Amino acid sequence: MTGFCRKMTVAAIMSLSLCGGAQAQSSPFTPEQINAGRENFGMYCAGCHGDNLTGGGEAPxxxxxxxxxxWSNQSVGAFFAFISNAMPQGLEGALTPEEYASITAYIMAANGAKPGTAPFTGKSDIKISAIADGKLVSGVVSGK
Ligand code: HEC
Structure with a gap:
């Protein structure tokens, strides 16, 4: 792949869209996990972080x-590990791994990541910047 990318870089500006950019990487979670995560986020997180993830009070x-x-330089797995240990504030670690995984999927999707076919189990070295650009996707938040 490296050789291919190098050749392409020399050959054409196309290399940017072939070898970099969000589209190149498929996300490690499913559409079902996004939907479950929307519900779980509403129950366990939105009270502090806001219905549309925009934060409130102390919560960023x-x-x-x-x-x-x-987060852009961290992995999806690191995000999962952080929320599993540190959130919801006051009830740290209280949810199941499946619930934390779904919430991770939802937050990634709400930040622009497209779902893939493999369910997220909590482990992933994929860098968040490779799948999500941080621009809020209102359709993911509303579920419509
Ligand atoms: C009682 C309020 C409260 C609830 C409920 C809550 N959080 Fe938080 N959250 C905070 C506060 C305050 C901070 C900032 C301090 C810190 O990082 O510990 C924070 C920080 C975070 C951060 C780090 C943000 C950053 O930019 O560093 C993430 C990610 C996060 N919360 C996710 C969640 C998720 C996911 C849930 C639901 C499972 C949740 N939180 C529930 C109050 C809350």
Whole structure:
């Protein structure tokens, strides 16, 4: 792949869309997980982080510039590990791994990641910036 990309870089500006960019990487979660995550987020997270992830009070936004600044260089698995250990504040670690996985899928999708075919189990080295650009997708948030 490296050789291919190098050749393409020399050959054409097309290399940008072939070898980089969000579309190249498929996300490690399913549409079903996004839907479950929307419900779980509403129950366990929205009270502090807002229905549309924009934050409130002490709780930071989980989208946009803050999200990119804090998470774009980290992996999807690291995000899952963080929320599994540290959230919901006051009830840390209280949800099941499946619930945390679905919430991770939902937050990634709400930030622009497209679902794939493999369910997310909590482990993934995929860098968040490779799948999500931090721009809130209102259709994911509303479920419509
Ligand atoms: C009682 C309020 C409250 C609830 C409920 C809550 N959070 Fe938080 N959350 C906070 C506060 C306050 C912070 C900032 C301090 C910190 O990072 O611990 C935070 C930080 C975070 C961060 C880090 C944000 C960043 O940019 O570093 C993430 C991610 C997060 N919460 C996700 C969640 C998820 C997912 C849920 C639901 C499972 C949840 N939170 C529920 C209050 C809450």
């Amino acid at each position: 936004a989980l989208t946009g510039g803050i999200f990119n600044h804090d």
